[in-house]
Amino acid sequence: MNASMYCDILKQNMIPFVQRLGHMAIFQQANDPKHTSKTTTALLKKLRVKAMEWPSMSPDLNPIEHMCGILKWKVEVCKVSNIRQLCDVVMEE
Numbered sequence: 001m002n003a004s005m006y007c008d009i010l011k012q013n014m015i016p017f018v019q020r021l022g023h024m025a026i027f028q029q030a031n032d033p034k035h036t037s038k039t040t041t042a043l044l045k046k047l048r049v050k051a052m053e054w055p056s057m058s059p060d061l062n063p064i065e066h067m068c069g070i071l072k073w074k075v076e077v078c079k080v081s082n083i084r085q086l087c088d089v090v091m092e093e
Helices: 003-024 038-046 063-078 083-092
Strands: none
Touching: 003 038, 063 083
């Protein structure tokens, strides 16, 4: 995917969603080259979309990945031995 394709995706999906949220919305994306390209930056500026500054080498933006790691750790600590115990631990968390 290049910056042009990424901008098309933003225009079709993200922009309408952010505009419905109003001025409180802050768009978050990683430092992938297509995210930081002049094309993408110009589009976001033109459409007045606030984008969060994200320093390079910072942790991943995907909170689900972090959640999965925490959940995996909790399951390991509880030493589950069957599906029912696993379900109980996951539902508790």
